[in-house]
Amino acid sequence: SAIQIPSRLPLLLTHEGVLLPGSTMRTSVDSPRNMQLVRSRLLKGTSLRSTIIGVIPNTSDPTSDGDELPSLHRIGTAALAVQVVGSNWPKPHYTLLVTGLCRFQILQLLKEKPYPVAEVEQLDRLEQFTNQHKSEEELGELSEQFYKYAVQLVEMLDMSVPAVAKLRRLLDNLPREALPDILTSIIRTSNQEKLQILDAVRLEERFKMTIPLLVRQIEGLKLLQKTRKPKQDDDRRVVAIHPIRRINHIPSATEDEEEEEDHDDVVMLEKKIRTSSMSEQALKVCLKEIKRLKKMPQSMPEYALTRNYLELMVELPWNKSTKDRLEIRAARILLDNDHYAMEKLKKRVLEYLAVRQLKNNLKGPILCFVGPPGVGKTSVGRSIAKTLGREFHRIALGGVCDQSDIRGHRRTYVGSMPGRIINGLKTVGVNNPVFLLDEVDKLGKSLQGDPAAALLEVLDPEQNHNFTDHYLNVAFDLSQVLFIATANTTATIPPALLDRMEVIQVPGYTQEEKIEIAHRHLIPKQLEQHGLTPQQIQIPQVTTLDIITRYTREAGVRSLDRKLGAICRAVAVKVAEGQHKETKPDRAEAAEGEDCKEHITEDAKTESISDTADLALPPEMPILIDFHALKDILGPPMYEMEVSERLSQPGVAIGLAWTPLGGEIMFVEASRMDGEGQLTLTGQLGDVMKESAHLAISWLRSNAKRYQLTNASGSFDLLDNTDIHLHFPAGAVTKDGPSAGVTIVTCLASLFSGRLVCSDVAMTGEITLRGLVLPVGGIKDKVLAAHRAGLKRIIIPQRNEKDLEEIAVNIRQDLTFVMASCLDEVLNAAFDGGFSVKPRVERLNSKL
Ligand code: ADP
Secondary structure, eight states, rough: OOOOSSSSEEEEEESOOOOOOOOEEEEOSSSSHHHIIIIIIIIIIISSSSGEEEEEEEEEEEEGSSSSSOOOSSSEEEEEEEEEEEEEESOOOOEEEEEEEEEEEEEEEEOOOOSSEEEEEEEEHHHHHHHHHHTTTHHHHHHHHHHHHHHHHHHHTTSSHHHHHHHHHHHHSGGGGHHHHHHHHHHOOOOOOOHHHHHHOOOHHHHHHHHHHHHHHHHHHHHHHTTTTOHHHHHHHOOOOHHHHHHHHOOOOSSOOHHHHHHHHHHHHHHHHHOOOOHHHHHHHHHHHHHHHHOOOOOSSSHHHHHHHHHHHHSSSSSSSOOOOOOOHHHHHHHHHHHOOOHHHHHHHHHHHHHHHHHHOOOOOOEEOOTTTSSSSHHHHHHHHHHHHEEEEEEETTOOOOOHHHOOOOOOOOTTOHHHHHHHHHHHSSSSEEEEEEEEGGGBTTBBHHHHHHHHHHTTTTTGGGETTTTTTTOOOOTTTTEEEEOOOSSTSSSHHHHEEEEEOOOOHHHHHHHHHIIIHHHHHHHTTTTTTTTTEEHHHHHHHIIIIIIISSSHHHHHHHHHHHHHHHHHHHHHHHHHHHHHHHHHHHHHHHHHHHHHHHHHHHHHHSSSOOOHHHHSSSSSSSHHHHHHHHOOOOOOOHHHHTTTTSSEEEEEEEEEEEEEEEEEEEEEEEESEEEEESSSBBBBHHHHHHHOHHHHHHTHHHHHHOOOTSOOOOTTTTEEEEEETTSSSSSOOGGGGHHHHHHHHHHTTTTTOOTEEOOOEEOOTTSSSEEOOOHHHHHHHHHHTTOEEEEGGGGGGGGGGGGGGHHHOOOEEEHHHHHEHHHHHHTTTSSOOOOOOOOOOOEE
């Protein structure tokens, strides 16, 4: 570490700082003297020696730098000029990079112009100097103490920064005498302090002077760490190791705090990405993105975008799944407990689960429950998740008309986000949930693409193991997800989508089933929701039946549920009022004793007997909901039976229709008037239904003679001078389908024959020109609707006989079924005493 400097040195006078041996400084040179030195000595010099100059800290005011050489500081630092950079802007100047070598003392000024040159004496880094001090006891102690402080200081800095680590190494490797100078130039010190250190030629003195500076810096750092969060600005004032940054270009502990924290976040994110179990492809993409993120300034909008993306990627359950606990017997019990009736659906679900248990491969079909609203499709889906012990997530598809809803937006969009599938996975946090795709029949279509097409990829077991969301842009394996779909009708599900699914029809409930569902499930649930107990309210079965028949007309149980809710609310008011009343006598009781309460309770009893509609029964007796109470709470009944009344004139028949809301009975009315043989159809009919009407007329015209049907003037040509008007009431509802054929024929036959159709007969079936009756769909719903409406005889196509098996025995027992294969049979069954001229009674009564 010994250095030998020349005895004559050109002198550079600096204003900006104090160069200490062992440190490096960049200084700007613009005074004429210094410029001259740089030009004629540094730029023209050829030997290494010529690059050594003496740097003298100039304490005088730089503006008063005239021709006169100011009085020079006695001690300076010999320095090696490492780099010279020249520039003409804004005025000619040089920037010098100098490294301090050792101290010197000016002995004699040799010349002043054009730049000062002096005869100097080297003060340290001399060979004998180094060895001489080693032996001194006190200095050893001092240097030891100094070393400890220095180590403490460095260890308070972030060792992960390379420059800090290097500094730590330097502390051990450098000779101890060099440390005070180096550390003084690194820590925050004023120029005045540095000057004092420069002047401290004796090593012992130098150590003594630097230790307090070190201690001050350590204390400052401690303070910084303590107060870091609340006061950033102050921190910067308290301590800043700016020199380190300026010289070595490293971020230090005093970096802007936010930046640092953010940096920490990014590092954490990277760690998370590396430890997450994402697919190899995803990992590659993420690492690339994080590399970009590190280089990006935070203010860029893309920063937040990329970060959100990476956070989503980390959060996704790439490899996290719940363990299936599947036991068919338990599943059966659970399904039975949660849902009454729906035997066919439960059977199919159990089959599905059994296959899953035997073969743990999910490439099974996707179940799609199709049925009217409120029949429990969604809640069965939830039960399936429960039996499997899986997470459940419902994705409502009704009204979705943009394919990015399913597949996400590309990340180039502002506000882009992943689709619902990926979002759902993020929400549940596992990769094998049960996803319920609710209302697949109500998917829309728009300019933004067809969401149904996007669903195809999701639902195809062959493809969905690498489903690519546009936002993620990498494949995600959906093969572990169990998809269940629900719909009200299959008619509006795109065929390709329907093809991927196994449709399970969930028909509506019968009245008896509804009563059971109400008492087993709905009423207990409503009571709990309203804070009532069975001791406070009683709903007998007749009341439930009343609600079902007179206040609701639906296939499911949703509005039944709502009505029960309304009853519970009304009762809750009464109970709350009763409690209020009760508390009053309680207080009175304290004053007046026992008999007072009895008296009041008796009073209340007599009151309730006198007025049943008033539900103010004493709270210790349950409030009984009877017909009067029902009327009071729900208002007058909404639906009444009007069947027999409607059939009091010829030209009316009852058909059975199927709607997405379940089966319905439908009246068909016909009238004739003078005219030119025109057929008018009203009631919003679709094309198929209109064709059925034409078919019916044609068949009747061709068979008019056989049945002795005549027009008003007695001719067998039914349309001669006659107009016919057919109307299907509930005119606001669009109707279509072939199944009204037999009803129209019956209705017209009644019109032309002047005979009444039996009031208790309903019918359904498609017709042909030859008079055959063809099978139709939705028999169970239609039969239930007829049963609900109080009809007794139902005419259905012969080939639909098999569908009757689905109907509960008690309902079948209430009804008489007529299987008809041709229109003769239909007409014979529809009119009392048959319809044929030559009566060939071929009525097929149900053998059930
Ligand atoms: P959907 O999805 O078919 O429109 P939901 O599944 O939402 O109908 O069912 C509506 C309500 O009816 C739910 O509270 C459900 O518990 C109840 N429910 C329907 N069917 C049954 C049933 N068979 N047993 C018990 N509760 C039922």
